[in-house]
Amino acid sequence: MQQQHSGGEGGRPRIAILGAGGRLGAALARAFKEDSQVLPLGRLQADLSNPLHVVELVRQANPSIVINCAAMTNVDACETERSLAATVNAEAPGTIAAACTEIGARLIHISTDYVFSGEASSPYAEDAAPRPLSWYGETKLQGELAVRAAGARHGVLRVSWVFGPDRDSFIDKALQTARQGEPVKAVADKISSPTYTLDVAAALRPLFADQAPGGIYHVCNRGACTWQDWAQAALDAAIDAGINMPIRNVEPIKLADLTAMVARRPVYSAMSCRRIEALMGGQSMRAWREAVGDYVRLLVAEGRLS
Numbered sequence: 001m002q003q004q005h006s007g008g009e010g011g012r013p014r015i016a017i018l019g020a021g022g023r024l025g026a027a028l029a030r031a032f033k034e035d036s037q038v039l040p041l042g043r044l045q046a047d048l049s050n051p052l053h054v055v056e057l058v059r060q061a062n063p064s065i066v067i068n069c070a071a072m073t074n075v076d077a078c079e080t081e082r083s084l085a086a087t088v089n090a091e092a093p094g095t096i097a098a099a100c101t102e103i104g105a106r107l108i109h110i111s112t113d114y115v116f117s118g119e120a121s122s123p124y125a126e127d128a129a130p131r132p133l134s135w136y137g138e139t140k141l142q143g144e145l146a147v148r149a150a151g152a153r154h155g156v157l158r159v160s161w162v163f164g165p166d167r168d169s170f171i172d173k174a175l176q177t178a179r180q181g182e183p184v185k186a187v188a189d190k191i192s193s194p195t196y197t198l199d200v201a202a203a204l205r206p207l208f209a210d211q212a213p214g215g216i217y218h219v220c221n222r223g224a225c226t227w228q229d230w231a232q233a234a235l236d237a238a239i240d241a242g243i244n245m246p247i248r249n250v251e252p253i254k255l256a257d258l259t260a261m262v263a264r265r266p267v268y269s270a271m272s273c274r275r276i277e278a279l280m281g282g283q284s285m286r287a288w289r290e291a292v293g294d295y296v297r298l299l300v301a302e303g304r305l306s
């Protein structure tokens with residue numbers, strides 16, 4: 001029987017974050033600690049390859065909300081370490097979701113645009129049929145299904161091309177390469193929607209409300225672009241901020257040129273965010289280029305790009 005959770009100390013939600021050392025988990029932990037009791041659980045404390053141990057930790061912590069940002073995110077490694085990927089990305093989320101249902105906590109589970117096959121030509125809606133091309137995508141889809149089966153209040157948040165200040169991503173590498181005067185090359189025939197971690201933090205707050213419906217939500221910045229556009233926008237923002245960039249243009253390459261990639265990836269996986277935008281009172285996710293600009297200005301302000 002599902003309990004009704006009374007929330008944390010002084011009405012502040014008590015939020016356990018799994019994967020708190022990662023790019024998204026660290027950003028969420030920082031964003032929510034101002035007005036919530038945050039329990040950051042990194043891989044050392046909560047290893048999802050041992051789901052029952054994680055469940056024990058969650059029960060002891062007795063949070064009102066659990067956010068699962070932990071995952072085996074190396075798409076190619078998932079192809080070769082299939083059993084580990086299945087445990088971490090599929091089995092553990094289901095086990096944790098069942099424990100959350102029992103203690104009356106809402107689970108917000110992070111998933112991916114890689115559940116889609118990439119055959120679409122307009123942004124995927126939340127109810128579009130998934131058809132993963134890779135074992136990573138397949139295990140993430142199985143994780144989503146297990147979470148949803150464990151309780152209707154649980155939320156599955158699909159994000160894509162995640163970037164932010166807590167761990168380097170593709171655009172940080174592009175900026176570093178350009179700063180060093182090395183040519184920057186990026187794929188120009190793969191399209192999706194970049195997702196700024198600080199914008200995810202703002203967008204998922206409405207899900208803390210008891211009455212917010214569960215199910216699938218897409219959370220990414222508005223619009224779609226190629227990896228080349230994404231990297232070029234980062235370089236442009238750095239140039240606009242007065243950073244000396246010896247390399248100012250990103251050269252296009254084809255996805256097929258990346259022969260070291262093992263897993264198949266969707267060529268088109270932009271997503272529309274209608275459900276979360278409705279929960280945000282009709283406010284749109286901000287445009288991806290604006291988010292990239294803000295991020296680069298943050299790097300400059302913090303002296304991390306000079």
Ligand SMILES: NC(=O)c1ccc[n+]([C@@H]2O[C@H](COP(=O)([O-])OP(=O)(O)OC[C@H]3O[C@@H](n4cnc5c(N)ncnc54)[C@H](OP(=O)(O)O)[C@@H]3O)[C@@H](O)[C@H]2O)c1
Pocket residue numbers: 019020021022023024025042043046047048049068069070071072073088110111112113114140159160161162163167
């Ligand atoms: N990055 C993207 O572009 C992208 C795109 C779509 C969806 N997503 C999803 O977004 C979520 C957050 O990813 P991210 O971008 O923040 O990537 P990330 O920086 O790789 O974060 C993943 C975190 O999970 C941890 N982890 C890996 N295996 C674990 C295990 N067995 N037990 C506990 N923790 C484990 C990692 O620990 P270590 O630090 O020790 O490796 C890392 O802290 C994931 O669900 C991912 O599938 C990401």
